[in-house]
Structure formats: structure tokens, C-alpha cells
Amino acid sequence: MTKVVQVAVAILQKTNGDFLLASRPQGKGWAGWWEFPGGKIEQGEAPEHALARELQEELGVTPTAVQPWITRRYDYPATHDASAKTVLLHFFFVTAWQGEVMPLEGQSLSWQSPQHVQVSPVLPANAPIMHALALPTIYAISNIAEMGKPQFMRALAHALDQGLQLIQIREKQLTRDALSALSQEILALCAPYQAKVMINTDIAHARQLGAHGVHLTSRDLMQLQQRPAHLLVSASCHNPLELAHAAALGLDFVVLSPVLATLSHPDAPPIGWETFAHWIQHYALPVYALGGMTSQHLSKALQGGARGIAMQRGAWLAD
The missing domain is CATH 3.20.20.70 (Aldolase class I)
Known part of the structure; x- marks a missing residue:
């Protein structure tokens, strides 16, 4: 059976609804593709703790208002720069944080409107979340x-x-x-x-x-x-x-x-x-x-x- 990789994913969101996307840096699988910030949940680590750790490592911020949201499973096919894998993505809204958002891993960052996402390509596992974010409250x-x-x-x-x-x-x-x-x-x-x-x-x-x-x-x-x-x-x-x-x-x-x-x-x-x-x-x-x-x-x-x-x-x- 394929091992399922647990991932904590942050939807950093401003009060106007815009959210943050990051491009995957060179040297990583799916380099250049856009995704929500986040990363792998370590063995025995709570998803919320993984989220805070990843945001500190990737963006230099500490989340102060976090709300669990959707959990989605996605099967990634093998590519020329990445092996096949299955991920279980735990999405969290992050509506407040301490610190200034910085690209600490050499990634590009872009704030996007849910109704008009202008960067591409977006990682396949993240695409359905874009549609969900475009839904009104x-x-x-x-x-x-x-x-x-x-x-x-x-x-x-x-x-x-x-x-x-x-x-x-x-x-x-x-x-x-x-x-x-x-x-x-x-x-x-x-x-x-x-x-x-x-x-x-x-x-x-x-x-x-x-x-x-x-x-x-x-x-x-x-x-x-x-x-x-x-x-x-x-x-x-x-x-x-x-x-x-x-x-x-x-x-x-x-x-x-x-x-x-x-x-x-x-x-x-x-x-x-x-x-x-x-x-x-x-x-x-x-x-x-x-x-x-x-x-x-x-x-x-x-x-x-x-x-x-x-x-x-x-x-x-x-x-």
C-alpha cells in the first residue's frame, strides 16, 4: 500500500479575503508550481503544531488565529522531478499572525483574490480549494x-x-x-x-x-x-x-x-x-x-x- 503523507496547509487570509500562494522553489518536486504554504506533519506531531512550525520556517511568521477547515486526499502521479505519492492535506485558515511574511526558502509569494487567481500553474491538489474559497459565506x-x-x-x-x-x-x-x-x-x-x-x-x-x-x-x-x-x-x-x-x-x-x-x-x-x-x-x-x-x-x-x-x-x- 502507498504510504500517505500527512501535510498541514495554511490559507493565510487578509480581511478582504485575499490569500497567500507560494511557488515551489527550484530543487523540489513540482518546482515552479504554486501552492498554499505548509509542509509535512512529522510522526507524532499535531497538525496545528506542524502548521506553526512550517509557517515559521517558510515565511517567518507565527499564526495567532487558526481555524481547521477542509481535509482532502490527493494521489500525485510520478513526474520527471518527483516520485508518485499520496497526500492527506489538512487545510487551516490563518487569519492573524505575528511577524512580516518573508520568502525564507527562495520561493515567490503572491496574494491572490479567490475570484481571480492570476498565478499558474497551481498544484493539482490545491486547485479544488481555490473553488471552495471563491464560495461566499x-x-x-x-x-x-x-x-x-x-x-x-x-x-x-x-x-x-x-x-x-x-x-x-x-x-x-x-x-x-x-x-x-x-x-x-x-x-x-x-x-x-x-x-x-x-x-x-x-x-x-x-x-x-x-x-x-x-x-x-x-x-x-x-x-x-x-x-x-x-x-x-x-x-x-x-x-x-x-x-x-x-x-x-x-x-x-x-x-x-x-x-x-x-x-x-x-x-x-x-x-x-x-x-x-x-x-x-x-x-x-x-x-x-x-x-x-x-x-x-x-x-x-x-x-x-x-x-x-x-x-x-x-x-x-x-x-
Whole structure:
């Protein structure tokens, strides 16, 4: 069996969301390729300790605010300058540090925006993380059934002005024709903001409308054997089995619920923050917390390892 190399990886991130990439120096495998800073976890070493050690050795900084995030496995093929190997990458957000970032190993450094990565080539194992970092922290779900269309469209326009970048259209009470007309209106409204629109459940309909992606119910997820191509694909999950299936399919992100009690499903017992954090520890995909969420819960979700929060009612509350 191939030995798995454990690696601690740092996403050094500024308050504006920009993150640091480093080029691998000459003399190392995959020289010239760009990656997140970090390095091998030694035998018996905790990933957090390896992260701090590597950042000190590579960049001369000491992390002071660290949050565990995604864990991903990647099988590197053999190249002319490196042998084949399998790595298990433990990604951490590092949002504060002591010291000035310096290239202590002769590497090039570059701060990049998640939406516009301008350096290349990026190490294959790091590429999916770029897509995950481009996901916003708020995932809004439409709520026309309760609000009515005029009020909802006003709330959506306001949210887009405030920076909303990801919305799911979920209006099961509508006929297909009515849903098509509504979706076209929402897509047109979102286009100038470059906000991404997901269609609930119907893959063919999402493609027909030219939507950015599809959001699958947990039932749809468990029946799916292959991820749909050329779409953003997310899914609702409620237990570790569904989370595992979503990861095996390589979806773009998942929503885990209900974290707290919710009006939509009053009979569903909430899993709570402790279980939420436990289930997504070392998970491979970005996760949004759903169920009773308001904007005040965002920091709690991030502390638990989430990418952000998903909201149906809370997303449309007036400031």
C-alpha cells in the first residue's frame, strides 16, 4: 500500500479575503508550481503544531488565529522531478499572525483574490480549494411562498446591493412554467452582480434555464451515481452517510441541517453545533450550516469548520 503523507496547509487570509500562494522553489518536486504554504506533519506531531512550525520556517511568521477547515486526499502521479505519492492535506485558515511574511526558502509569494487567481500553474491538489474559497459565506434560499413575489424581489435586490453572491431558487409550490418565468427574472436580476443562481432539484431544468448550478435534495443525492457535468452541484445532507456520498461524488459543497430548530421542519430534532462540528471535522467539501440561521450565527458556523451559513428566512430580513 502507498504510504500517505500527512501535510498541514495554511490559507493565510487578509480581511478582504485575499490569500497567500507560494511557488515551489527550484530543487523540489513540482518546482515552479504554486501552492498554499505548509509542509509535512512529522510522526507524532499535531497538525496545528506542524502548521506553526512550517509557517515559521517558510515565511517567518507565527499564526495567532487558526481555524481547521477542509481535509482532502490527493494521489500525485510520478513526474520527471518527483516520485508518485499520496497526500492527506489538512487545510487551516490563518487569519492573524505575528511577524512580516518573508520568502525564507527562495520561493515567490503572491496574494491572490479567490475570484481571480492570476498565478499558474497551481498544484493539482490545491486547485479544488481555490473553488471552495471563491464560495461566499452566505447561501440564500428563496422564500416567495411566505413573502410574496413583490416583497421577495425587493429583498433580493437589496441583498444583491449588499453583496449577496449565491442564491438557491426553491419554490416547490410553483408550476414548472411559473418557476421558469420566476427563475429567468432572478437570473436577469443577479447577472450584473455576477451572483450565482442554483435551481432546486431539477438538473435538466437548471441546464435549460442557463442557471449556474443545481441543489439536490438528500433523496436525490443518495440516488445519484455520478455528479452532473458543467454545473455547480450542491446537496442537502442530514447525517454522516449523506455527507460521505456527497464527498464521494465530488460535489462542490453541501448544506448540513437542521443545526438549530426551524419553522420549516418543526418535527426535525436539531443536531446542534457540537454534532455539526464533529460531523464535518476532516470533511473534504465546503459545508453550509442550515436551520434556524441568522447572520449572527455566521461566526459560530465558521468556528465549527463551516464555509458559511444557509438561510431561507434570515437571508431576507431588513437591516
